Amino acid sequence: MSTTILVVDDEQRMRTLIKDFLVKKDYLVIEAKDRRRSFRKI
Numbered sequence: 001m002s003t004t005i006l007v008v009d010d011e012q013r014m015r016t017l018i019k020d021f022l023v024k025k026d027y028l029v030i031e032a033k034d035r036r037r038s039f040r041k042i
Contacts, residue, residue: 002028008038 005027009015012033019029032038 004028008032
């Protein structure tokens with residue numbers, strides 16, 4: 001079972017960079033553009 005991490009950043013480029021790194025480390029990554037959207041994800 002993978003650990004899930006929520007990545008919140010307003011820059012798509014930064015979210016992608018972080019997500020790619022974490023996925024390679026076998027984490028399940030959920031992305032959100034801002035705080036409001038992040039609350040909808042959890």
